[in-house]
Amino acid sequence: MTSRALPAGLATTLVFASSGAVLVLEIVALRLVGPYVGVTLQVSSSVIGIALAAIAYGTWVGGRLADRYDPRPLLAPALLLGAIFAAATLPMVRYGGEWLRGGAAGAVLLLAALAVFLPAFVLSTVTPMVVKLQLSDLERTGSVVGRLSSMGTLGAITATLATGFIFVAAMPTSLIILTLAALLAVGGGVLAWWLRRQDRSLDMPAKPRTRAVLASIGLVGAGLGAAGPTPCDVETAYHCAQVVTDPNVDGGRTLMLNSARHSYVNLNDPQHLEFEYVQWIGAVAALMGRPGAPIDALHLGGGGFTLPAYLRDIRPGSRQRVIELDGGLVDLDRQKLGLVTGPDLQVQVGDARVGLTEQATNSYDLVVGDAFGHLVVPWHLATREMAVDIARVLRPGGIYAQNVIDYPPNRFIRAELATVAAVFPYVALVAPQAALAGETGANFVILASKSPLPLDVIEAGLSALNAPPVLQRDASFAGDARVLTDDYAPVDQLLAG
Known part of the structure; x- marks a missing residue:
């Protein structure tokens, strides 16, 4: 299936931002689960392992989808779903954490999965779909893959440093997640609008009614997360x-x-x-x-x-x-x-x-x-x-x-x-x-x-x-x-x- 390539700047931005968002979620997930199962090597290993599994499966599924369907109409829904799942991690962890409180291995793994798997999985589908769109010239395959791969890594590095040195010190965990969800939602909406303008014949799978349902789910998830039980009077940089x-x-x-x-x-x-x-x-x-x-x-x-x-x-x-x-x-x-x-x-x-x-x-x-x-x-x-x-x-x-x-x-x-x-x-x-x-x-x-x-x-x-x-x-x-x-x-x- 032949699809129109994205502008190089847009392709780079999508890969950079989606990869960075995954790392923000991974780092913040450690703070989400800490109040319920502690902050130990096992907890850190569980969050990192679950995040890597989400990236691996998301990349694989994204590649399969890119081979079977035109990736262009799938990119905006991926960002919107990533926003919804990111917002939904707050109520899932805060309500689920009350049931899974303690340090049992099964509880740690399940809570880590609730905190990071779904949004990381969906956002990880973006990179292989963008790569597929940009591979219009087989003689430049190495350059395209190398550039997008490096930008994805740079996005992850930038997000890691910014979250560790700036965001965690300046913002509560819930605000970091809700802000990220809002940015993903805005990015998905703008991308959908831009793609529709560029190719009015493109049959976008997300109809207005579907988008409205997704937006409603995201708002409900964000509301539940903001209103969910929290054991904190104060979220410091460490506790x-x-x-x-x-x-x-x-x-x-x-x-x-x-x-x-x-x-x-x-x-x-x-x-x-x-x-x-x-x-x-x-x-x-x-x-x-x-x-x-x-x-x-x-x-x-x-x-x-x-x-x-x-x-x-x-x-x-x-x-x-x-x-x-x-x-x-x-x-x-x-x-x-x-x-x-x-x-x-x-x-x-x-x-x-x-x-x-x-x-x-x-x-x-x-x-x-x-x-x-x-x-x-x-x-x-x-x-x-x-x-x-x-x-x-x-x-x-x-x-x-x-x-x-x-x-x-x-x-x-x-x-x-x-x-x-x-x-x-x-x-x-x-x-x-x-x-x-x-x-x-x-x-x-x-x-x-x-x-x-x-x-x-x-x-x-x-x-x-x-x-x-x-x-x-x-x-x-x-x-x-x-x-x-x-x-x-x-x-x-x-x-x-």
Whole structure:
């Protein structure tokens, strides 16, 4: 079947824009599903895999359609369907996410498919149809295919960078998707009008009534997505964040990040520590050196700033620095969780590993590692090289307290304990007895120092808590676990058991 080629500029624009739209959807899909199934390597792999499958099938179907039918009248409907399916991802994920909440593999794959497959599949049909239209001269096949392929790749690269550096920081996820859907719809409408003007004899398959139905479906999908349930008070660059009021405690607030309980703050009592692992670290911080005397503390991860507020209250005059990746979360803490910064409590927005390298040697009495991506310690914060830099900034007698979450069979905590013990000569572990026995998942706190730890004092402080944990006085729990390094740190796989 012979069809009229499109102008070179229009063909290039269609390939560039459709390929870019697919990558925008892929990146935003990670943020859509995160509040329901977390942000882990498995989730990222599922979204990327589903998107690639959609591209593969879409390209194959687009090529088959281009061989059987005139591609010209199919291009505008492809853009319009892409717009409709893009808008429909919002209600599908937000309603479906409530049913699929959790981290089961099947739920992750299904939610990823709801978030990206249909619009990516339809938009991926555009490139092979455009290529078929432009292949009017077999002697120029290589040039045409190469040019359009490169423009599709450039569109994907441009969309990836723009979404990661600009759109996510400036716009909520729902607005990014609805804006993309609107642009696709406008582009499809303009293309249909232009093609009809260019070839009035062309029998366009999308009749006015059909277009009206498609537009109505798109509007309904967009409306459901905008009005659908969302667990976010604020969408930061990294989190779906929500502050929940505790009905039983005056001033009690829970910070939810991606639907997980991340921090608890009592606005009326900074010494109230709700979570058990925070109580353990708080007990260690309270008992260091001379009780009540100021100390210098570095916090890797801020969350709700519970521990910094606690230290400020029990050790007045202490100097604290918090390195928190999410600047939007810091703003939320200021607005709703009572965070007040100043010379005694400074916040540095940035990656904890990068920020750590900027700290002076022997400059802190206490380093607290409490940075998480959902329920996972970011892999680059769990390696021997990271521990070496923490040891560098700690003063003699200083303590490193690291919070780790793990589940039976406890492969990650054993590896992380072995990793810290490879750097620090004195190491201890705090955890519930049931977690040490491999009966349940829990928080573990690793304590490490370049000097002997005051274990008797720490054990006495922990014994005074309402639910005293077990203090293991060495690193024997690590067994023969392999030390994690920058070259080998499969944190997500170790947690998956």
